[in-house]
Amino acid sequence: MPRPVARVLTLLELLQSGGLRTASELADRLGVDERTVRHYVGHLIDLDVPVESVRGRYGGYRLTPGHRLPPLMLSDDEALAVLLGLVAGRRAGPASTTGTASDTATAKIRRVLPERLRLRLDAVLGALAFTAPPGEALAPDTAILLPVADAVKHHRPISIRYTSSDGRRGERTLHPHGLVAHSGKWYMTAADPTAGEDRTFRLDRITDVRTLPGSFEPPEGLDPAERLLTALATAPYRHEVTLRVQGTAEHIHARLPAGIAIVEEPPSPGDGDTGTERWSRVELRVERLDWLPAVLASLDRPFVIERPDELRGLLEAFAERLSHSARRDPPQA
Known part of the structure; x- marks a missing residue:
């Protein structure tokens, strides 16, 4: 040119x-x-x-404001960044949009790329590998996502039709606070003025959204992501587990994420500590206990089980299996 x-x-x-x-x-x-x-x-x-x-x-x-601009033009670096973002989005899940939108967008951009850049992009994609399998995220419906996002931004109440995890259907009036993408799913955090409590809702379970007249004032210092993680960690499950772990919340969350466990660190040293590092209180609600012994061992920190007693037996059996494996001789060739 x-x-x-x-x-x-x-x-x-x-x-x-x-x-x-x-x-x-x-x-x-x-x-x-x-x-x-x-x-x-x-x-x-x-x-x-x-x-x-x-x-x-x-x-x-x-x-001049209000006029339509010519078609979007991207530099080589911008085009490559957009296409790599679309590829990564299909792998990650929440970054992708509905249906095959990311695929069609990729195809449109590739069609207008110069052959030189298209060949280079093919070389990048041919050499690119991922350490994790493609995500199986439930992509949000734009007819749901967009009005919810608009209501969050402008503090508008909404009415939704929602199907709960047990199949019950109903209609709710909510004050939406935020949208959060977590573990391949999209969530809305909101206040339910009728029930007088905060709730979280999966967007793929919402079948209809209507914006209502009026507005509301969101609470100060609201963190939708933190609220979602707390809601997930405190959701009712079959087993309630309480532990004391000699370690920081950061170290514990490396093995037990915030969406699974609530960690409370003591406010200051000396709260019943028996070592150089303080003991944190950990609470979990889980459907199964059989995976916990291996995770607790991977913490590599002293810990005490407060409840349930069933977990103690599983931990003892796990330790016995490890001890037995350590004493075994290697098999003969």
């Missing part, structure tokens, strides 16, 4: 980023003088690009 044409396209990209750009700023970015900038602006106007000239001490150039 001839350099003057490339500079005209670069000028358009700068104006598309928004705001008022002075002639001197544009000249510096393009590596030309201000007279040439005015010449390039004339080229854009000839192409029906709505460039507006603002006169005065603080004047410059900008795109």
